[in-house]
Amino acid sequence: xxxxxxxxxxxxxxxxxxxxxxxxxxxxxxxxxxxxxxxxxxxxxxxxxxxxxxxxxxxxxxxxxxxxxxxxxxxxxxxxxxxxxxxxxxxxxxxxxxxxxxxxxxxxx
Amino acid sequence: xxxxxxxxxxxxxxxxxxxxxxxxxxxxxxxxxxxxxxxxxxxxxxxxxxxxxxxxxxxxxxxxxxxxxxxxxxxxxxxxxxxxxxxxxxxxxxxxxxxxxxxxxxxxxxxxxxxxxxxxx
Numbered sequence: 001x002x003x004x005x006x007x008x009x010x011x012x013x014x015x016x017x018x019x020x021x022x023x024x025x026x027x028x029x030x031x032x033x034x035x036x037x038x039x040x041x042x043x044x045x046x047x048x049x050x051x052x053x054x055x056x057x058x059x060x061x062x063x064x065x066x067x068x069x070x071x072x073x074x075x076x077x078x079x080x081x082x083x084x085x086x087x088x089x090x091x092x093x094x095x096x097x098x099x100x101x102x103x104x105x106x107x108x109x
Numbered sequence: 110x111x112x113x114x115x116x117x118x119x120x121x122x123x124x125x126x127x128x129x130x131x132x133x134x135x136x137x138x139x140x141x142x143x144x145x146x147x148x149x150x151x152x153x154x155x156x157x158x159x160x161x162x163x164x165x166x167x168x169x170x171x172x173x174x175x176x177x178x179x180x181x182x183x184x185x186x187x188x189x190x191x192x193x194x195x196x197x198x199x200x201x202x203x204x205x206x207x208x209x210x211x212x213x214x215x216x217x218x219x220x221x222x223x224x225x226x227x228x229x230x
Binding site for chain 2: 033043056101
């Protein structure tokens, strides 16, 4: 079973700064089948990135994904106030299917 | 626009069952698999299973086999998730989520707003 470990647990930054979130898999993620979601309090997750680096419809280009194998990164180039939220990675390349990381909380410094 | 609208919050006693609905609009309901994902309070996301709205075929996560049943009513573009023999650790927000692919392993492009199910005696 692939376990996804996200780091850091909490990231404290200011608007305008660059955010780098990590997702590490315990085994190689097949075909870079990795997605990133944003979740704000009381809301459902929102798809940001799929296939490790493809932005979902309507997602601003300040969000970018990269990586392959076991190491993946979500980068937010310049933080906007609305970007402060919890971010989850999800692998969908192996069984058991559709497992998620524990999340990274991005908070305002 | 794609919308998934779920039923309201539920409070159930241990041992009871709960059935959550998810009404789809803005797209062809039978053209996309519907998955269910849950989130315990303050916790991460856990995949439960999926249903093919066209055929009614299902796949469930091993953890929920024997306790979960996913169904659909194509006449009203609605998917259902029923969880039986509820325990306190089933307390969670339950989400329906649309998948843009037909594989069991997939990502989710649209989500319902979530339904809080509280299990308490």
